[in-house]
Amino acid sequence: MNAEVHKVGPVLDASSSKDEQQAILAILDQNKDVILDLSECTYVSSAGLRVMLYTYKVAASNGLNLYLVGVSKEVREVMSITGFEHFFKYFDTVEACQSQI
Amino acid sequence: MQRVDLFPTHEYKGLKLRTGRPYPFGATVMGNAVNFSVYSRYATDCTLVLFHNHEPEPFVEIPFQKEFKMGNVFSMMVFDLDFENIEYGYRMDGPWNPKEGHRFDKTKILMDPYAKLIAGRDAWGVQPDWNNVYQYRARVVCDDFDWEDDLPLETPVNELVIYEMHVRNFTCGASANVHHPGTFAGIAEKIPYLKELGVNCVELMPIHEFDEFENSKPSPVDGHMLYNVWGYSNVGFFAPKAAYASTGRFGMQVDELKNLIKQLHANGIEVILDVVFNHTAEGNENGPYISYRGIDNKTYYMLTPDGYYFNFSGCGNTLNCNNPNVRDMIVESLRYWVTDYHVDGFRFDLAAILGRDQNGYPMPNPPLLESLAHDPILGKTKLIAEAWDAGGLYQVGAFPSWGRWAEWNGKYRDSIRRFLKGDEHVLADVKERIAGSADLYASQNRGIKASVNFITAHDGFTLMDLVSYNGKHNEVNGEDNRDGEDNNNSWNCGWEGECDDPGINFLRHKQIKNAISLLMTSQGIPMVLSGDEMGNTQFGNNNAYCQDNEIGWLDWTNLEKNADIYRFFQRIIKFRQAHKVLRYEYHLGHCDYRNLGYPDFSWHGVKAWHPECGYNNLTAAFMLNGRYAETDGVADDFIYVAMNMHWDMHGFELPQLPEEMAWHVFANTEMASPDDICEPGEECLLDNQQEILVGPRSIMILVGKQPKK
Numbered sequence: 001m002n003a004e005v006h007k008v009g010p011v012l013d014a015s016s017s018k019d020e021q022q023a024i025l026a027i028l029d030q031n032k033d034v035i036l037d038l039s040e041c042t043y044v045s046s047a048g049l050r051v052m053l054y055t056y057k058v059a060a061s062n063g064l065n066l067y068l069v070g071v072s073k074e075v076r077e078v079m080s081i082t083g084f085e086h087f088f089k090y091f092d093t094v095e096a097c098q099s100q101i
Numbered sequence: 102m103q104r105v106d107l108f109p110t111h112e113y114k115g116l117k118l119r120t121g122r123p124y125p126f127g128a129t130v131m132g133n134a135v136n137f138s139v140y141s142r143y144a145t146d147c148t149l150v151l152f153h154n155h156e157p158e159p160f161v162e163i164p165f166q167k168e169f170k171m172g173n174v175f176s177m178m179v180f181d182l183d184f185e186n187i188e189y190g191y192r193m194d195g196p197w198n199p200k201e202g203h204r205f206d207k208t209k210i211l212m213d214p215y216a217k218l219i220a221g222r223d224a225w226g227v228q229p230d231w232n233n234v235y236q237y238r239a240r241v242v243c244d245d246f247d248w249e250d251d252l253p254l255e256t257p258v259n260e261l262v263i264y265e266m267h268v269r270n271f272t273c274g275a276s277a278n279v280h281h282p283g284t285f286a287g288i289a290e291k292i293p294y295l296k297e298l299g300v301n302c303v304e305l306m307p308i309h310e311f312d313e314f315e316n317s318k319p320s321p322v323d324g325h326m327l328y329n330v331w332g333y334s335n336v337g338f339f340a341p342k343a344a345y346a347s348t349g350r351f352g353m354q355v356d357e358l359k360n361l362i363k364q365l366h367a368n369g370i371e372v373i374l375d376v377v378f379n380h381t382a383e384g385n386e387n388g389p390y391i392s393y394r395g396i397d398n399k400t401y402y403m404l405t406p407d408g409y410y411f412n413f414s415g416c417g418n419t420l421n422c423n424n425p426n427v428r429d430m431i432v433e434s435l436r437y438w439v440t441d442y443h444v445d446g447f448r449f450d451l452a453a454i455l456g457r458d459q460n461g462y463p464m465p466n467p468p469l470l471e472s473l474a475h476d477p478i479l480g481k482t483k484l485i486a487e488a489w490d491a492g493g494l495y496q497v498g499a500f501p502s503w504g505r506w507a508e509w510n511g512k513y514r515d516s517i518r519r520f521l522k523g524d525e526h527v528l529a530d531v532k533e534r535i536a537g538s539a540d541l542y543a544s545q546n547r548g549i550k551a552s553v554n555f556i557t558a559h560d561g562f563t564l565m566d567l568v569s570y571n572g573k574h575n576e577v578n579g580e581d582n583r584d585g586e587d588n589n590n591s592w593n594c595g596w597e598g599e600c601d602d603p604g605i606n607f608l609r610h611k612q613i614k615n616a617i618s619l620l621m622t623s624q625g626i627p628m629v630l631s632g633d634e635m636g637n638t639q640f641g642n643n644n645a646y647c648q649d650n651e652i653g654w655l656d657w658t659n660l661e662k663n664a665d666i667y668r669f670f671q672r673i674i675k676f677r678q679a680h681k682v683l684r685y686e687y688h689l690g691h692c693d694y695r696n697l698g699y700p701d702f703s704w705h706g707v708k709a710w711h712p713e714c715g716y717n718n719l720t721a722a723f724m725l726n727g728r729y730a731e732t733d734g735v736a737d738d739f740i741y742v743a744m745n746m747h748w749d750m751h752g753f754e755l756p757q758l759p760e761e762m763a764w765h766v767f768a769n770t771e772m773a774s775p776d777d778i779c780e781p782g783e784e785c786l787l788d789n790q791q792e793i794l795v796g797p798r799s800i801m802i803l804v805g806k807q808p809k810k
Contacts, residue, residue: 014185078351081348082348082353082356084356
């Protein structure tokens with residue numbers, strides 16, 4: 001399997017988005033899919049959602065995938081309301097993701 | 102390739118700066134800098150004030166250097182800002198000379214007139230800290246929503262059925278049963294309902310940022326809080342109201358509204374915004390400093406020779422719409438809502454003001470209206486004027502249009518209401534209104550599509566109240582029932598207010614069905630007031646702008662209680678959409694100019710072809726010839742509408758149809774549900790093809806087509 005897990009910190013907002021984005025892009029640069037583990041992330045801001053969508057689009061344009069894991073109900077709700085939800089595939093755990101992709 | 106002009110050249114208190122770009126105005130993310138640009142003709146100095154989100158005190162104030170000013174524009178780039186977590190404002194220095202129109206006060210922190218995101222009223226009804234020096238706080242926004250393949254729908258205007266609604270009132274009541282009451286997301290949850298009803302355009306009452314606490318106070322009658330619920334009082338022209346977004350507390354209202362519009366479009370529903378460019382929330386000389394007054398008072402407001410505020414809006418001030426720079430701001434704002442929010446059209450509140458010059462005089466060819474009519478980006482955008490103002494200018498039928506502007510047809514509302522309640526002096530006018538108001542809109546190539554027909558709108562009674570109250574009952578608004586329209590042309594059907602009398606209630610339901618039948622069979626663009634389809638009441642309040650409670654909120658239990666009304670609305674809307682002959686763009690000939698055997702449109706009385714035959718001007722009928730409205734070579738049906746607003750039953754002789762056709766009944770408002778209306782296409786063949794009996798205060802709609810074999 002050619003996917004690498006990247007775990008996001010407790011908050012994905014403008015202050016952390018730059019570093020997170022670089023880390024995700026680095027994985028994509030190695031021609032690997034990304035399993036973005038958000039199980040410990042309780043807040044995703046507007047900038048954070050943009051990191052997710054931006055990296056998703058970079059992945060897609062290179063024939064790669066970006067999967068979301070452990071997205072909290074609250075974050076998922078915000079994603080749904082603001083139009084970010086439908087782009088992604090969701091998994092409850094990293095293991096579930098790894099076994100299904 | 103990287104740009105070479107995105108390197109800082111200056112430093113101030115640890116922040117790196119550079120001369121900004123004067124255009125565009127506002128705050129724009131450019132590389133790793135934010136470009137701040139603000140125009141003021143008369144300011145001498147300007148300071149950028151930066152706050153961390155929600156903090157009462159700024160963390161830095163950066164004066165614009167001399168070299169950061171070009172012409173009358175201050176512009177500066179600030180590098181490496183965590184822009185999601187800052188709020189910004191300006192201090193402007195300049196003359197304090199009200200008589201000359203100048204009210205600069207550098208102690209005030211001012212919102213950017215071009216702010217695209219405004220914090221400070223993030224959740225509805227949460228008391229703000231009134232001691233905060235900066236109340237309405239501009240923020241920087243990233244306009245990069247992923248629209249995928251969405252675009253404005255460009256539905257032909259004559260095919261629209263407009264649904265005028267209020268974001269909060271629509272789903273705020275518990276009976277709405279949504280996860281996000283009173284918000285954009287709440288509307289998205291109700292999209293299946295809107296589709297089921299059959300409307301294809303929602304007109305949202307103001308969604309630009311406003312302050313619900315403006316003039317807020319407890320009602321002197323029962324102490325409940327009165328708010329500025331409707332929001333006809335702009336704080337900013339570029340920012341959506343934060344408290345209308347369930348994600349407003351995270352500053353994500355921009356995405357939430359865009360997502361709503363994207364979803365509405367995906368379901369074939371257009372979005373028209375009700376925009377208020379006639380005044381701002383700053384009031385008169387006693388009002389607060391929010392933005393415009395302190396940025397450039399003389400530019401933004403129409404002022405009397407003594408420097409006081411003209412009040413053509415009835416709200417304390419008047420935006421100086423035909424000042425070239427204010428005009429640019431309005432055009433920029435509208436373009437922004439179209440390009441960045443994919444909005445399909447605008448309804449301009451008190452639009453007559455937009456045609457007044459800087460001294461308040463109406464102009465024959467107002468440059469703002471002309472610009473909008475010819476604007477390239479707004480080229481397919483619906484432009485609808487409320488063609489009057491509070492200064493007495495009434496331009497229905499005469500709004501400068503360049504063939505582009507439609508109008509709220511206030512005369513349609515007034516005549517149809519009078520006819521419905523049995524006024525004997527209005528039939529001639531009713532005929533004009535039903536046929537598309539040629540007397541108002543046949544000139545300037547405007548056509549039927551210039552007439553937005555309505556019987557009820559947010560201003561005034563709901564349809565249920567129109568047939569339940571003779572007079573307004575606005576006591577709870579706290580102005581001793583002085584506010585609101587007095588001339589309602591309403592009739593309570595025999596009892597003032599709600600009652601248990603089955604006869605009266607039957608008549609009320611019938612009158613509602615009569616009203617919607619006329620609206621949906623009239624030529625012009627029908628507009629329905631949200632809630633009328635379920636018999637929503639405001640308990641006789643005809644000016645519920647301040648009622649954030651069950652008076653203003655839709656009561657969705659009415660859907661069950663008034664199921665017959667809802668069913669009738671659904672079917673009559675579907676009927677309109679099924680018949681092209683009801684949706685002409687341009688006025689009719691009233692003759693058989695293509696030699697098809699019948700005129701395109703003909704008036705009748707109780708005798709066919711004799712419109713003069715009737716009872717006290719309360720009976721009339723019209724027929725539309727479907728052969729004049731072909732779709733892909735297939736003619737539409739004939740449609741005949743018999744209107745009897747007399748309190749007795751009358752027989753109507755029917756016009757004879759071409760040989761192969763027969764009359765079928767689509768609707769008869771005299772009948773109890775479910776026999777009052779059928780599914781379009783399933784009309785019942787009429788036994789007597791010579792004459793129909795139309796009940797008292799009733800309407801019958803017939804379809805002439807080949808009988809099913």
